[in-house]
Amino acid sequence: DNSKLYCLGSGQQHLNEPLLDHREGQLFLTEAFKVILEEVLCKGIDVNEKVCEWREPEELATLLDLELREYGEQQHQLLQRVRDVAKYSVKTNHPRFFNQLFAGVDYHALTGRFLTEALNTSQYTYEVAPVFVLMEDEVLSKLRSLVGWAQGDGIFCPGGTMSNMYAMNLARYRAFPEVKLKGQWALPRLAVFTSQESHYSVMKAAAFQGIGTENVFKVNVDDRGCMITDDLSEKIELAKSQGAVPFLVHATSGTTVQGAFDPLEPIADICDRQGLWMHVDAAWGGSVLFSKEHRHLMRGVERWESGACSGIQLLECNFDLLKRCHSADATYLFQQDKFYDMSLDTGDKSIQCGRKVDCLKLWLMWKAVGSQGLEERVDRAFAHTRYLVEEMMKREGFQLIGKPEFVNVCFWFIPPSLRGKENSPDYQDRLSKVAPVIKERMIKQGTMMVGYQPLGGRVNFFRMIVISPQLSYQDMTFFLDEIERLGNNL
Amino acid sequence: DNSKLYCLGSGQQHLNEPLLDHREGQLFLTEAFKVILEEVLCKGIDVNEKVCEWREPEELATLLDLELREYGEQQHQLLQRVRDVAKYSVKTNHPRFFNQLFAGVDYHALTGRFLTEALNTSQYTYEVAPVFVLMEDEVLSKLRSLVGWAQGDGIFCPGGTMSNMYAMNLARYRAFPEVKLKGQWALPRLAVFTSQESHYSVMKAAAFQGIGTENVFKVNVDDRGCMITDDLSEKIELAKSQGAVPFLVHATSGTTVQGAFDPLEPIADICDRQGLWMHVDAAWGGSVLFSKEHRHLMRGVERWESGACSGIQLLECNFDLLKRCHSADATYLFQQDKFYDMSLDTGDKSIQCGRKVDCLKLWLMWKAVGSQGLEERVDRAFAHTRYLVEEMMKREGFQLIGKPEFVNVCFWFIPPSLRGKENSPDYQDRLSKVAPVIKERMIKQGTMMVGYQPLGGRVNFFRMIVISPQLSYQDMTFFLDEIERLGNNL
Numbered sequence: 001d002n003s004k005l006y007c008l009g010s011g012q013q014h015l016n017e018p019l020l021d022h023r024e025g026q027l028f029l030t031e032a033f034k035v036i037l038e039e040v041l042c043k044g045i046d047v048n049e050k051v052c053e054w055r056e057p058e059e060l061a062t063l064l065d066l067e068l069r070e071y072g073e074q075q076h077q078l079l080q081r082v083r084d085v086a087k088y089s090v091k092t093n094h095p096r097f098f099n100q101l102f103a104g105v106d107y108h109a110l111t112g113r114f115l116t117e118a119l120n121t122s123q124y125t126y127e128v129a130p131v132f133v134l135m136e137d138e139v140l141s142k143l144r145s146l147v148g149w150a151q152g153d154g155i156f157c158p159g160g161t162m163s164n165m166y167a168m169n170l171a172r173y174r175a176f177p178e179v180k181l182k183g184q185w186a187l188p189r190l191a192v193f194t195s196q197e198s199h200y201s202v203m204k205a206a207a208f209q210g211i212g213t214e215n216v217f218k219v220n221v222d223d224r225g226c227m228i229t230d231d232l233s234e235k236i237e238l239a240k241s242q243g244a245v246p247f248l249v250h251a252t253s254g255t256t257v258q259g260a261f262d263p264l265e266p267i268a269d270i271c272d273r274q275g276l277w278m279h280v281d282a283a284w285g286g287s288v289l290f291s292k293e294h295r296h297l298m299r300g301v302e303r304w305e306s307g308a309c310s311g312i313q314l315l316e317c318n319f320d321l322l323k324r325c326h327s328a329d330a331t332y333l334f335q336q337d338k339f340y341d342m343s344l345d346t347g348d349k350s351i352q353c354g355r356k357v358d359c360l361k362l363w364l365m366w367k368a369v370g371s372q373g374l375e376e377r378v379d380r381a382f383a384h385t386r387y388l389v390e391e392m393m394k395r396e397g398f399q400l401i402g403k404p405e406f407v408n409v410c411f412w413f414i415p416p417s418l419r420g421k422e423n424s425p426d427y428q429d430r431l432s433k434v435a436p437v438i439k440e441r442m443i444k445q446g447t448m449m450v451g452y453q454p455l456g457g458r459v460n461f462f463r464m465i466v467i468s469p470q471l472s473y474q475d476m477t478f479f480l481d482e483i484e485r486l487g488n489n490l
Numbered sequence: 491d492n493s494k495l496y497c498l499g500s501g502q503q504h505l506n507e508p509l510l511d512h513r514e515g516q517l518f519l520t521e522a523f524k525v526i527l528e529e530v531l532c533k534g535i536d537v538n539e540k541v542c543e544w545r546e547p548e549e550l551a552t553l554l555d556l557e558l559r560e561y562g563e564q565q566h567q568l569l570q571r572v573r574d575v576a577k578y579s580v581k582t583n584h585p586r587f588f589n590q591l592f593a594g595v596d597y598h599a600l601t602g603r604f605l606t607e608a609l610n611t612s613q614y615t616y617e618v619a620p621v622f623v624l625m626e627d628e629v630l631s632k633l634r635s636l637v638g639w640a641q642g643d644g645i646f647c648p649g650g651t652m653s654n655m656y657a658m659n660l661a662r663y664r665a666f667p668e669v670k671l672k673g674q675w676a677l678p679r680l681a682v683f684t685s686q687e688s689h690y691s692v693m694k695a696a697a698f699q700g701i702g703t704e705n706v707f708k709v710n711v712d713d714r715g716c717m718i719t720d721d722l723s724e725k726i727e728l729a730k731s732q733g734a735v736p737f738l739v740h741a742t743s744g745t746t747v748q749g750a751f752d753p754l755e756p757i758a759d760i761c762d763r764q765g766l767w768m769h770v771d772a773a774w775g776g777s778v779l780f781s782k783e784h785r786h787l788m789r790g791v792e793r794w795e796s797g798a799c800s801g802i803q804l805l806e807c808n809f810d811l812l813k814r815c816h817s818a819d820a821t822y823l824f825q826q827d828k829f830y831d832m833s834l835d836t837g838d839k840s841i842q843c844g845r846k847v848d849c850l851k852l853w854l855m856w857k858a859v860g861s862q863g864l865e866e867r868v869d870r871a872f873a874h875t876r877y878l879v880e881e882m883m884k885r886e887g888f889q890l891i892g893k894p895e896f897v898n899v900c901f902w903f904i905p906p907s908l909r910g911k912e913n914s915p916d917y918q919d920r921l922s923k924v925a926p927v928i929k930e931r932m933i934k935q936g937t938m939m940v941g942y943q944p945l946g947g948r949v950n951f952f953r954m955i956v957i958s959p960q961l962s963y964q965d966m967t968f969f970l971d972e973i974e975r976l977g978n979n980l
Binding site: 017019020022025026028029030032033036037040041042045052054055056057060061064066067068069070071072073078081082085086088089090091092093099100102104105106107108110111113114115117118119120121122126127128129130131132134135138139142158159160161162165169172179180181182183184185186189190199200201203204205206207208209210211212213214215256257325326328329330331332333335337338339340341344351352353354355356360363364366367368369370371372373376377380383384387432433436439440443449451452453454455460463469470472473 | 505507509510512514515516518519520522523526527530531532535542544545546547550551554556557558559560561562563568571572575576578579580581582583589590592594595596597598600601603604605607608609610611612616617618619620621622624625628629632648649650651652655659662669670671672673674675676679680689690691693694696697698699700701702703704705746747815816818819820821822823825827828829830831834841842843844845846850853854856857858859860861862863866867870923926929930933939941942943944945950953959960962
């Protein structure tokens with residue numbers, strides 16, 4: 001029980017011994033590891049188990065007994081809580097989880113994350129993170145070579161949104177270095193350009209960084225969701241005519257919904273002519289750089305000034321601006337009289353102080369499968385996507401929204417009752433209600449998870465994501481069959 | 491070997507089976523868990539083992555063989571890499587790690603973090619994070635009740651800096667809601683007030699959010715590092731006289747170096763009179779709220795508009811502004827036609843899109859020890875600090891920099907050769923060189939780690955942090971003896 005693990009009472013007599021019993025603590029962790037292995041990793045990947053165990057919020061709150069109380073609980077109760085949290089959480093490693101832009105499990109990456117958590121350090125100085133300072137540098141440098149740069153700088157960020165925010169700040173600082181000291185009042189009104197289908201973080205960044213969402217000019221896209229560069233030129237002129245000063249084009253490699261790639265070469269030409277910072281949000285599509293067959297989707301990538309890179313959420317930047325733009329020179333952390341090379345204390349490049357270690361998981365996975373293995377994963381995802389699209393075209397009820405450029409497969413499911421009714425006046429309205437109902441059914445039954453959304457003039461459609469390395473043809477067949485099963489009576 | 495774990499070759503024949511062998515992957519994870527237990531957790535807490543295994547950067551890079559290559563490695567090699575990463579990393583859970591504002595290990599929190607990593611979801615919607623949406627709400631609400639609020643809002647952030655940035659944005663938005671749309675140009679020049687010893691993230695935030703570092707007015711502090719409220723009033727008038735509009739006072743509960751608590755009651759009075767947002771950065775000191783004995787240090791806390799809370803890095807806010815201020819209403823993620831209560835899709839309150847789950851580790855630890863156990867930890871840290879200070883005062887070579895308000899113990903070690911030489915002209919210069927040399931020696935020998943820095947007019951002094959629940963008196967005695975051993979011949 002707890003009295004073994006924690007010496008109770010705060011009397012003086014206890015101050016002479018640690019509050020924690022490490023042996024008991026490690027025993028608990030070991031038992032909990034077994035639960036994680038069983039409940040999350042083994043059951044999570046089993047197609048006979050549910051992707052999610054749906055409960056209404058009130059019921060779930062009761063089941064979990066969330067309340068935090070005055071006194072602690074016994075070890076066996078806590079272990080049951082670990083089991084419950086696992087049970088009622090969504091299994092994102094399940095082969096039928098297609099709901100977000102992440103899925104599956106990589107055991108080496110997961111090992112790297114466990115080790116990161118156990119070591120519990122922060123990425124600010126060589127002193128406190130010697131291994132990770134060097135490792136982050138190696139990973140960033142390797143990624144720069146994929147982009148095609150011999151030099152540059154970079155940083156791991158807590159998510160793609162933060163990477164995009166860094167880029168916005170760097171671009172502003174390069175154009176107007178006085179902004180750091182004086183703020184935006186010293187600057188003319190600025191203008192950012194991004195496609196209509198870019199990630200919503202551009203708007204969040206503009207709001208957060210004092211630029212203002214109305215100064216984000218949305219550039220038109222073609223049917224596939226790719227930026228129309230003629231319209232980019234027009235929007236730049238429009239901004240200028242309103243007295244705003246363009247400073248940043250935020251292009252996208254792999255849009256969130258359609259997986260579209262903006263044409264980087266012509267965008268880079270425009271940026272060159274206009275003297276604009278070109279940032280590419282490749283938080284989703286950047287993995288194509290690993291593939292000889294598919295990296296053409298990002299042709300021109302070496303011309304970006306900065307990029308938010310795939311999955312791993314980091315910023316690559318071809319200028320040495322990170323430190324100058326973000327430094328605050330805290331003497332308590334970045335002492336200038338250390339006995340080692342203080343350029344290794346890279347924390348002041350970050351806007352964060354404490355910064356979690358994010359490089360280890362990627363490094364260990366890369367060591368495990370090699371660049372060749374990463375390339376194989378990318379190629380495989382494209383091959384699976386092709387397969388799914390072909391199978392979909394063979395079935396009556398599936399209507400693709402364009403041919404995928406990437407691994408996002410967007411489609412409507414047309415239930416039998418709506419087939420051939422495209423011209424009836426309530427068709428769009430009825431079609432818009434199909435995906436939400438199918439979604440509700442699949443979640444409540446727990447058989448799979450896939451997202452839907454409206455976009456532009458298109459009513460609700462599904463977005464299937466084909467990336468998990470654990471997928472096989474049979475999962476795709478299951479997916480199509482299951483959509484039909486859930487939606488055929490609508 | 492790897493061919494077992496990863497099916498090599500990308501030929502069509504492999505697309506019909508998963509790329510991963512889960513059994514092999516789980517075996518690797520299990521073996522790696524044993525290594526983590528042995529190398530990080532068992533050796534890490536053993537006072538006979540080193541806190542850090544110092545290597546020069548070049549040597550370490552060679553030892554780690556960091557290079558990422560074309561082909562993957564075998565499982566036994568990868569396991570050795572896990573061992574090497576652990577070996578050469580700093581053991582922040584070691585009883586003699588006093589280097590940062592974190593230390594020690596809590597096995598329930600660590601279990602929560604392992605589970606978080608294994609579940610690998612994002613905190614944006616109830617759909618994909620049902621357990622964690624409810625859990626975050628419970629933890630935030632419990633913390634608000636510690637502050638003394640019956641209602642309000644909050645969010646977990648990736649670090650205290652981000653919490654402070656959120657507060658700056660909320661304060662600006664409350665004062666000038668048009669900033670979200672129009673940017674800072676629509677606003678007058680703004681002014682922020684914070685103490686000279688507040689965290690450097692205030693400057694980073696001002697630079698990042700377009701406010702400008704020169705618009706951060708630094709308020710004088712007393713000897714202990716607490717904000718002088720008369721000077722706050724003067725600085726507010728100064729800002730106004732320069733045409734700037736005050737909008738935010740950023741107070742600190744627990745400064746980084748001295749652990750000082752700004753006087754919240756008088757600051758709140760000033761904020762009330764002037765109509766300013768009062769934010770309290772309690773990222774370090776906020777844990778005193780758990781203690782009946784010590785929460786007086788934050789008297790007036792219930793009057794803050796927002797606070798960055800201790801260790802767990804979150805923002806508490808007594809207005810319902812988070813969503814309005816930060817939302818971007820992405821339809822692909824926050825669909826408005828879902829079958830459950832969509833107010834549970836809390837992700838749009840965040841500036842991030844993907845947001846890691848941070849509530850589980852705190853929740854599980856809290857369940858394990860109860861509010862009473864958390865209070866005990868806080869009281870214990872204060873008691874240990876008192877003990878250390880008393881012991882320090884008995885020894886000739888230790889000169890305290892004021893009496894600690896919190897668990898930061900700041901002191902100079904005066905080596906025998908400098909004792910009684912306070913009036914010699916090179917005393918300060920020679921004293922400034924003592925801490926760096928002692929630090930170099932302790933790191934190279936790996937016996938312990940503690941930070942030093944100059945501050946204001948004071949030359950380099952040590953900052954000892956007494957918080958780990960695994961500390962005992964003997965660690966404190968060791969600390970004092972070791973400083974003497976390393977520094978007596980200087």
